[in-house]
Amino acid sequence: MSTDGTFWRAAWIGLAAFTAFGLILGIAGKHPLQAYLDTGAYVLGSLEGFTELFVRMGPLVMAALAVAIPARIGLFNVGGEGQIYMGALFATGAALHLAQAPSWLLLPATIAAGFIGGAIWALIPALMRVAGVANEAITTLLLNYVAPLAVAYQIFGPWRSPESSSYPQSPRLAEAATLPVLPNTRLHAGLLIALACLAVFAYVFHRTRWGLEMRAIGGNRTASQHLGLPVRAYVLLCMALGGGIAGLAGMAEVSAIQGRLVAEVSPGYGYMGFLVAWLAGPSARAIAGMALLFALISSVGDILQITQRVPFAVVNILMAAILFSVLCAGRRR
Amino acid sequence: MIAALLIASVAAGTALLYAALGEIVGERAGIINLGVEGVMLVGAACACAVGAMSGNPYFGVLAAALAGALISLVFAYAVVDCAANQLAAGLSLLLLGLGVSALIGNPFVGAVMPGLPSLARMDALVALVLPLTALIAWGLWATRWGLQLRAVGENPTAAFAAGCNRRRLQYQAIALSGMLSALAGAHIALGVAYTWAEGMTGGRGFIAIALVMFARWNPWGAVAGALVFGGAEASQLQLQAHGVDVSPFVMNMLPYLLTLAVLPLTGKRGRLAAPAALGRPYRGVE
Numbered sequence: 030m031s032t033d034g035t036f037w038r039a040a041w042i043g044l045a046a047f048t049a050f051g052l053i054l055g056i057a058g059k060h061p062l063q064a065y066l067d068t069g070a071y072v073l074g075s076l077e078g079f080t081e082l083f084v085r086m087g088p089l090v091m092a093a094l095a096v097a098i099p100a101r102i103g104l105f106n107v108g109g110e111g112q113i114y115m116g117a118l119f120a121t122g123a124a125l126h127l128a129q130a131p132s133w134l135l136l137p138a139t140i141a142a143g144f145i146g147g148a149i150w151a152l153i154p155a156l157m158r159v160a161g162v163a164n165e166a167i168t169t170l171l172l173n174y175v176a177p178l179a180v181a182y183q184i185f186g187p188w189r190s191p192e193s194s195s196y197p198q199s200p201r202l203a204e205a206a207t208l209p210v211l212p213n214t215r216l217h218a219g220l221l222i223a224l225a226c227l228a229v230f231a232y233v234f235h236r237t238r239w240g241l242e243m244r245a246i247g248g249n250r251t252a253s254q255h256l257g258l259p260v261r262a263y264v265l266l267c268m269a270l271g272g273g274i275a276g277l278a279g280m281a282e283v284s285a286i287q288g289r290l291v292a293e294v295s296p297g298y299g300y301m302g303f304l305v306a307w308l309a310g311p312s313a314r315a316i317a318g319m320a321l322l323f324a325l326i327s328s329v330g331d332i333l334q335i336t337q338r339v340p341f342a343v344v345n346i347l348m349a350a351i352l353f354s355v356l357c358a359g360r361r362r
Numbered sequence: 363m364i365a366a367l368l369i370a371s372v373a374a375g376t377a378l379l380y381a382a383l384g385e386i387v388g389e390r391a392g393i394i395n396l397g398v399e400g401v402m403l404v405g406a407a408c409a410c411a412v413g414a415m416s417g418n419p420y421f422g423v424l425a426a427a428l429a430g431a432l433i434s435l436v437f438a439y440a441v442v443d444c445a446a447n448q449l450a451a452g453l454s455l456l457l458l459g460l461g462v463s464a465l466i467g468n469p470f471v472g473a474v475m476p477g478l479p480s481l482a483r484m485d486a487l488v489a490l491v492l493p494l495t496a497l498i499a500w501g502l503w504a505t506r507w508g509l510q511l512r513a514v515g516e517n518p519t520a521a522f523a524a525g526c527n528r529r530r531l532q533y534q535a536i537a538l539s540g541m542l543s544a545l546a547g548a549h550i551a552l553g554v555a556y557t558w559a560e561g562m563t564g565g566r567g568f569i570a571i572a573l574v575m576f577a578r579w580n581p582w583g584a585v586a587g588a589l590v591f592g593g594a595e596a597s598q599l600q601l602q603a604h605g606v607d608v609s610p611f612v613m614n615m616l617p618y619l620l621t622l623a624v625l626p627l628t629g630k631r632g633r634l635a636a637p638a639a640l641g642r643p644y645r646g647v648e
Contacts, residue, residue: 057465105449107396153622163625166396166449167571171618174565182611300457307450340468342560346461352454353436356446 042358043322046350053346059337068332072325080214082324084286087220088113088278088295089320090227092302093309095147095275097316099165099267100306101234102246102260106268108154108169109275110299112147114176116276117283118183119146121199121290124206124283125188132205139206140222140280147276148269150176155268159261165268173299177292184290199290208285219281224317226274231313243267275299296341301327304348308355323348367593367600369483373554375592376488377402377546377563381570382577382584383498384542389579390502391535392515392639396452397437398543399567400459405430405544406551407463410470410558419478419552423487423545430544431537433459438536442529445643460561467558477556478549487549492585499581511535515637518644528644543567565618572621575628578635594620 051061071078092109099106123142127135154168181197188199208218234240246253246260254260282294301323309315330344381398388395405426413422437455440446478485502508513521514528522528550563569591577583598613 053462053465107449107453157622157625160626161630163572163575163622163628167568167575168622168625170396170568171565171572171621174568174618175615178611178615182609185611186609300453303453304457338468340464340560342464343461345457346465349454349458349461352450352457353440356440356451356454357444 038358042351042354045354045358046347049350049354050347054333054339054343059333059339064329064333064337067336068325068329071332072328076214078328080211080216081328082321083220084215084217085298085324085327086317086320087217087223087281088298089302089305089323090223090316091219091274091278091281092298093305093316093320094223094226094230094302095151095271095278095299096303096306097309097311098230098271098274099151099264100247101243101311102263102267103250104155104158104264104268105164105166106151106154106169106271107166107303108151108172108272108299109302110295110297111169111173111176112150112272112275113279113282113295113299114180115150116143116147116273116279117290117294118176118180118279119143119149119276120280120283121183121188121202124202125199128203128206132203135203135205136208136284139202139284140277143276143280143283144273145276147279148273150276151268151272152265155265158268159264177294180290180294181292184292188290190289197292201289202284206284207288208281210285215286217281217285219278219285222277222281226277227313227316234311275302296327297345301348304352307352326351363600363604367596370596370599371589371593372488373483373592374595375588376491377549377554378566378570378573378591379491379495379584379588380487380546380549381543381567382573382588383495383581384539384546385571385574386577386579386581386584387498387502387511387535387542388539389574389640390515390637391511391532392518392637392642392644393441393532393536393539394448394452394571394641395434395437395455395536395539396449396568396571397434397455397459398570399563399565400456400463401430401434401540401543402459402547402550402563402567403463403561404433404459404466405547406562407467407470407547407558408544409548409551410473410475411466413476413552414470414473417476419476420486422475422552423478423548426544426548427541430540430542430547432540433462434536434540434543435533437540438533441643442532442536445645447643448641456567464560467560470558471560473557475552475556475558478553480553485549485553487545487553495581495585502581507531512637515639518639519646522646543570546570569617569621572625575632575636576624578628578632579637580635590624591617591620 054061095109096106120139120143124139127138154165157163157168158165184197184199190200210217305319309319330341333339334341408429409422409426412425413419440451441448510526511531514531518528573587576587594617
């Protein structure tokens with residue numbers, strides 16, 4: 030977004046995607062213009078609507094980093110969704126089992142467990158990739174379907190809260206295991222963690238030797254291998270770091286938003302994060318900006334669901350329209 | 363119990379086989395399509411909508427096939443004409459399918475659908491799948507069209523030099539592949555579940571993609587694979603029906619874990635069977 034040309038290109042793509050989505054909604058007998066106006070009023074006209082953008086920006090930035098870090102060395106991590114669920118699962122496990130531990134230890138342990146859960150879930154496809162067994166795109170996608178089942182197993186079984194018999198969920202996490210929340214809003218420290226991760230990523234990738242080596246591997250893996258770069262170690266490390274950061278997003282949802290483990294940890298942040306990272310490329314500022322745009326899009330989805338009884342999943346059309354526009358725009362041969 | 367298990371495996375494997383056949387046709391033309399799951403959902407939603415409105419499930423199946431081909435054309439435009447990254451375009455197709463199917467299926471949530479008439483769980487789509495496998499195997503290996511399509515998937519530049527129309531062949535492959543994926547969705551909706559639910563195909567599209575590697579890009583190999591994976595899905599239901607005390611959530615993980623477990627079995631020789639130009643955007647002259 031640095032030069033005027035790219036800004037106008039982005040503007041055109043956004044306009045095309047929102048128009049296409051509006052047309053499809055119109056054909057389906059809905060009122061797209063009203064939905065856009067309602068979203069505008071909600072986001073700009075209420076504190077809740079405005080802060081909600083930043084509440085969602087956090088997990089989106091982390092889910093985007095989960096994709097962006099492996100993408101720099103040419104890997105496709107499409108497993109952000111599963112890694113978020115695993116992070117939530119591990120974080121809850123730590124918070125519940127260490128509840129007797131000193132309170133200063135509980136939050137760091139919960140955060141670390143979330144990271145480890147996501148990292149493990151990303152290491153499985155990374156190991157399969159390094160072993161030359163399977164492409165990570167398909168394995169990460171398959172694992173996305175396993176992780177929510179593991180969460181469901183725990184909250185329907187061992188961790189089921191005794192006080193809520195009708196609705197399966199874990200017991201409430203201890204106060205000391207929850208991230209600080211800004212009073213009167215849902216804004217929480219997860220956003221700060223996300224932005225810190227983003228800053229570290231930007232510094233490491235653009236300013237250090239490791240970033241340079243990552244760019245070399247992303248540019249030409251075979252040549253890097255012949256140069257003696259530890260390509261396999263980078264594959265494992267980048268996937269684990271990416272998965273771990275996605276796990277932090279799951280941890281934050283459990284620790285700050287829900288306060289307990291529930292069946293639906295994420296409304297598809299993993300997939301949205303993939304789009305954010307894909308559209309933004311290596312620039313940290315672009316990742317932050319795109320995450321905010323996708324937070325806005327998910328608000329459109331909420332508004333459609335509430336005011337026009339359209340399923341939230343319909344907003345996926347808008348995301349697909351944006352990605353298709355970018356993939357097709359200006360690249361026609 | 364064995365007979366019941368076999369019948370259930372065939373019912374569950376049919377949808378996987380349709381989707382895998384579609385993916386094989388596409389990948390043989392050099393196009394990897396991660397959006398199968400989305401197209402399956404569109405097929406399921408259209409089958410339900412048209413089946414419920416017309417009262418005739420066969421109209422639903424036809425509508426699904428048509429819709430699957432149509433929605434795949436968006437993907438075809440991106441990867442064939444715009445040389446877009448196929449993995450990213452496939453994921454866009456997945457999201458598009460998720461959204462479009464939610465929109466189409468929404469009025470029919472919870473309604474019971476007119477199912478395909480069946481005899482011992484054999485409905486028209488189950489009966490058609492083996493003849494269709496034979497037809498696709500014949501088309502890919504015994505016709506000029508199939509030879510040209512596979513040539514485009516192996517080496518588009520050489521295929522062009524030999525007079526193949528890469529653009530037309532890839533469009534045909536993607537449309538046919540979309541049609542078959544949508545039939546898979548239609549079978550899940552009208553042959554197994556008899557209802558519409560959001561995301562009801564539950565990742566079977568991705569299992570089908572893995573199945574294609576397992577089958578070494580061969581339609582007959584996909585038949586064997588579909589029976590194995592269909593068997594995993596069916597045995598989970600059979601065990602539950604016989605009161606075996608395993609958490610349903612753990613059982614539901616089985617098909618995905620099994621898929622991950624068999625991927626190494628493809629082996630090095632198996633992976634060499636992949637079309638050489640698979641997944642590479644073509645940027646040559648034409």
